[in-house]
Amino acid sequence: MSKLFRAVIMGPPGSGKGTISERIAHSFGLKHLSSGDFVRENIAAKTEAGVLAKTYIKKGLLVPDHVMTRLLLPRLEEMTKYSWLLDGFPRTLAQAEALNSACDLDVAINLNIPLETLKERLQHRWIHPPSGRVYNMCFNPPHVQGKDDITGEPLIQQEDDRPEALVARLRHYKDVAKPVIDFYKAKGILYTFSDTETDRIWPNISTLLSTKISTIQSDARCASTH
Numbered sequence: 001m002s003k004l005f006r007a008v009i010m011g012p013p014g015s016g017k018g019t020i021s022e023r024i025a026h027s028f029g030l031k032h033l034s035s036g037d038f039v040r041e042n043i044a045a046k047t048e049a050g051v052l053a054k055t056y057i058k059k060g061l062l063v064p065d066h067v068m069t070r071l072l073l074p075r076l077e078e079m080t081k082y083s084w085l086l087d088g089f090p091r092t093l094a095q096a097e098a099l100n101s102a103c104d105l106d107v108a109i110n111l112n113i114p115l116e117t118l119k120e121r122l123q124h125r126w127i128h129p130p131s132g133r134v135y136n137m138c139f140n141p142p143h144v145q146g147k148d149d150i151t152g153e154p155l156i157q158q159e160d161d162r163p164e165a166l167v168a169r170l171r172h173y174k175d176v177a178k179p180v181i182d183f184y185k186a187k188g189i190l191y192t193f194s195d196t197e198t199d200r201i202w203p204n205i206s207t208l209l210s211t212k213i214s215t216i217q218s219d220a221r222c223a224s225t226h
């Protein structure tokens, strides 16, 4: 059996993590695990972690590390037979260390996108909250304006996507992300991609993953023949 492949994708709000994660999942057959989706599921299911998480999210805050880790790690245990890409976790050093004690990562993808680009993108972002599907009036508009392509249900814009909210989110992101980026750099698995367009970043990420995944599979084949 070929060795499993595990990766995380990091980047500031609006950097394209969700967009690129969907392309990676589709192209490489990896499971796309989104910490935001896990949080929403727990809130909808009114679990203890979900009820607690909701009190923070309502204030526009991140969920505390111990709650997030308690919510996420059991979900990863259900995924031991799959290769996956984790989007939205870790966001802090404590989360990165908790994840590191639970499993080995092959790649940490880091998106480095200019502030002006993030502002522009988020001003035009519309989402379908029940599914988490993401649209952009300039980049990937819905077939019918304001309506989700699959369900036809209304799309919304998130409060904290407004430019004035973004500056505060970005400052907080930079403070908490740097130790995580340094953590993965020290482990030799950090790959940073800087550009203003996803369509220019995508081929480079695709090439990296093709190389990494085929290397793992050939190593596994060698191991199984010895």
Ligand SMILES: Nc1nc2c(ncn2[C@@H]2O[C@H](COP(=O)(O)OP(=O)(O)OP(=O)(O)O)[C@@H](O)[C@H]2O)c(=O)[nH]1
Binding pocket: 011, 012, 013, 014, 015, 016, 017, 018, 019, 020, 121, 122, 124, 125, 126, 134, 135, 136, 138, 139, 140, 196, 197, 198, 199
């Ligand atoms: N114009 C433009 N918009 C893009 C590009 N890539 C992604 N977007 C859009 O920009 C917005 C942000 O992309 P997401 O994939 O939601 O970014 P994210 O990093 O998951 O954002 P958060 O969930 O807030 O952390 C969405 O509306 C995307 O459709 C791009 O290359 N150009």
Ligand SMILES: Nc1ncnc2c1ncn2[C@H]1C[C@H](O)[C@@H](COP(=O)(O)OP(=O)(O)O)O1
Binding pocket: 013, 035, 036, 037, 039, 057, 061, 062, 063, 064, 065, 068, 088, 089, 090, 091, 095
């Ligand atoms: N790794 C993490 N640590 C703490 N809180 C997290 C988290 N991942 C998600 N959350 C919480 C805070 C987010 O505002 C909320 C929704 O996550 P999301 O869908 O990734 O949206 P956002 O763009 O707000 O990050 O869930």
